[in-house]
Amino acid sequence: MQGYIHSIETMGTVDGPGLRYVVFTSGCPLRCKYCHNPDTWDMKSGKLMTSEEIINDFEQYRPYLKNGGLTVTGGEPLAQIDFIRELFSLAKDRGIHTCLDTSGAGFSNKKERVYKFQKLSEYTDLVMLDIKHIDEEVYRDLTGGNLAETLSFLAFLNNKTDCQIWIRHVILKGYTYNTESLYKLGYHIGQYKRIKALDVLPYHNMGEKKYESLGLEYPLKDLESMSKEDAIKARLIIEAGMRDRLIHNPPRY
Ligand code: SF4
Numbered sequence: 001m002q003g004y005i006h007s008i009e010t011m012g013t014v015d016g017p018g019l020r021y022v023v024f025t026s027g028c029p030l031r032c033k034y035c036h037n038p039d040t041w042d043m044k045s046g047k048l049m050t051s052e053e054i055i056n057d058f059e060q061y062r063p064y065l066k067n068g069g070l071t072v073t074g075g076e077p078l079a080q081i082d083f084i085r086e087l088f089s090l091a092k093d094r095g096i097h098t099c100l101d102t103s104g105a106g107f108s109n110k111k112e113r114v115y116k117f118q119k120l121s122e123y124t125d126l127v128m129l130d131i132k133h134i135d136e137e138v139y140r141d142l143t144g145g146n147l148a149e150t151l152s153f154l155a156f157l158n159n160k161t162d163c164q165i166w167i168r169h170v171i172l173k174g175y176t177y178n179t180e181s182l183y184k185l186g187y188h189i190g191q192y193k194r195i196k197a198l199d200v201l202p203y204h205n206m207g208e209k210k211y212e213s214l215g216l217e218y219p220l221k222d223l224e225s226m227s228k229e230d231a232i233k234a235r236l237i238i239e240a241g242m243r244d245r246l247i248h249n250p251p252r253y
Helices: 051-064 078-094 111-122 136-143 147-160 179-190 208-214 227-246
Strands: 002-012 020-025 047-050 067-071 098-102 127-128 164-171 196-203
Touching: 002 051, 002 067, 020 051, 020 078, 020 136, 047 051, 051 078, 067 078, 078 111, 111 147, 127 147, 136 147, 147 164, 164 179, 164 227, 179 227, 196 227
Parallel strands: 020 067, 067 098, 098 127, 127 164, 164 196
Antiparallel strands: 002 020, 002 047
């Protein structure tokens, strides 16, 4: 099977555990205002590659990726779910650790869709799930998408799969960086035992130049970047929410 691939990075250090071979797929149904990769939005902008080609290329770098593996990010990889399933299935045949970096956009509880997600999860070791906001209306404004898809995907991953889950959250002023939203996010994710890590990422405006080069208007013009210190503060608030959820609603496991 062929998939649309935007680019490949062979020594990724921030896309899962260890050093990783990172595949950026093309196509994304969201339009996040802070997206750094608007050049991945259009599916057809990518180059067609087969899953075998990617795995064979991976093998060249395998000696350097001992504690890492294969990460698929985007764009939104779930936009090509059948291709990713095949790619991950080949990877698992060769004992490669697989990680899916996703927003969960496109998840649905409809029977035939759930079946596809279930099959994919069988070959996925880790899901890095980016929750872009915890309020439905702000989520729609920030991304153009539907928060319910992300949260249903999270519940599905926790309850119906063996995947490990890492949560990612970008903080930016005027959207996610306020106590109420951060606490609410923590309180929501605090109910899920499969969550093994929380990555709080400060917004930065380095993507602005890319928009200019593509002739697009940058939606967050003049919004200041955030610091590592801001991310540490935000993380503490999210963790407080998670702890409170644990106390008020202890998991059954
Ligand atoms: S999900 Fe990712 S690729 Fe898609 S618009 Fe948002 S930040 Fe960009």
